[in-house]
Ligand SMILES: Nc1nc2c(ncn2[C@@H]2O[C@H](COP(=O)(O)OP(=O)(O)OP(=O)(O)O)[C@@H](O)[C@H]2O)c(=O)[nH]1
């Protein structure tokens with residue numbers, strides 16, 4: 317096999333599977349706090365543009381390392397035969413029935429190494445070093461395969477220095493790596509260091525580090541397009557009551573409002589799903605339930621401040637956008653601004669403007685035939701609402717981008733710092749954004765959608781390049 321292949325080995329419960337999951341970007345790999353979760357070796361590949369970049373073999377933890385060393389020592393006549401003795405150990409214990417195979421875990425973890433995989437030994441940097449680990453390291457040394465060690469600070473970094481001192485006697489490279497939190501940049505650094513040790517795989521590993529950067533750029537671009545499509549659809553969305561001879565009842569108004577809100581929540585859920593899949597989080601659990609119960613819901617205006625812009629910023633932006641077009645840009649009335657549905661036709665044309673302040677009971681049309689009339693709900697003209705949708709979408713993308721595949725907790729949408737939302741945009745770009753968001757109340761054309769996704773990409777670029 318030409319691609320780099322590494323066996324991820326170590327004591328049980330050191331985060332081996334977590335490291336595989338994050339470095340391969342797959343969230344389907346079994347991880348659990350129970351020791352002995354992985355019982356069989358399994359190979360996983362990081363694939364970019366259809367090409368495997370490297371393979372990692374997840375393995376069960378060592379169970380009887382001291383007994384293995386005893387076996388090896390008693391079967392090896394000379395230091396020159398150590399590697400061969402490990403192969404003999406694997407062969408001799410390979411096909412035994414599981415019940416009677418006391419070395420099942422060791423066979424599973426040594427087999428890929430005997431077959432040519434390089435070694436990544438994983439230890440938990442929050443537990444002290446002990447002689448138990450020395451037997452494991454000795455076995456790995458016997459294999460003669462190139463090897464490095466990763467210290468996973470599962471519960472902190474208390475013993476990292478001790479570990480570094482012990483590991484550096486057996487391994488050519490020792491690095492600290494946290495599969496839960498270490499971002500792409502740290503992963504690339506690890507790959508580049510590993511490339512310097514495993515020189516036979518230097519080029520593919522360096523190439524992989526470069527491609528990971530390109531993938532991240534492409535994903536940012538794609539998520540910007542997804543958000544632009546979502547905003548276009550959501551901001552322009554409206555519902556109408558079917559023509560009726562019963563007139564407009566409070567029930568009709570309520571039903572329309574519900575239909576409108578359900579659809580917008582669905583569009584937001586679809587956006588989340590698409591973004592999660594783009595970042596290969598196929599099993600990501602999102603707390604939608606709490607989004608609509610005790611957590612700030614999309615339509616819970618009192619929580620809008622979490623995601624939208626500050627009132628002062630909004631007023632300023634709307635003013636600038638208005639000055640640029642010569643048109644007054646409505647920034648919404650706040651409070652009951654969601655009731656901006658317009659009654660169309662002969663129902664109450666004069667009342668249309670006052671709709672926002674009318675209580676539903678004020679509609680005294682119940683029972684009066686109003687054939688040919690219809691009631692429309694949406695689009696919501698409030699600019700703050702557009703920024704709330706935008707702020708929530710950007711916050712979600714950021715959370716998914718920052719999430720490593722070893723993380724299995726349920727994702728709850730968190731507010732991001734609102735002053736950060738527009739930080740990467742120049743004043744002109746901010747005004748363009750406002751105008752596009754206003755314009756999206758009618759469907760945007762392709763060129764406006766591209767403009768919007770370009771602005772979104774700049775907004776979300778973590779390098780924060782501010783355009784002139
Ligand atoms: N906080 C924290 N938890 C971690 C980290 N790495 C692993 N864990 C947790 O540690 C536990 C064990 O992780 P696994 O990846 O299943 O460990 P393993 O070495 O594959 O375990 P076995 O397959 O049982 O040998 C899981 O509950 C992980 O969520 C880490 O860096 N930080």
Ligand SMILES: [Mg+2]
Pocket residue numbers: 332333334346347353354374375376
């Ligand atoms: Mg495991």
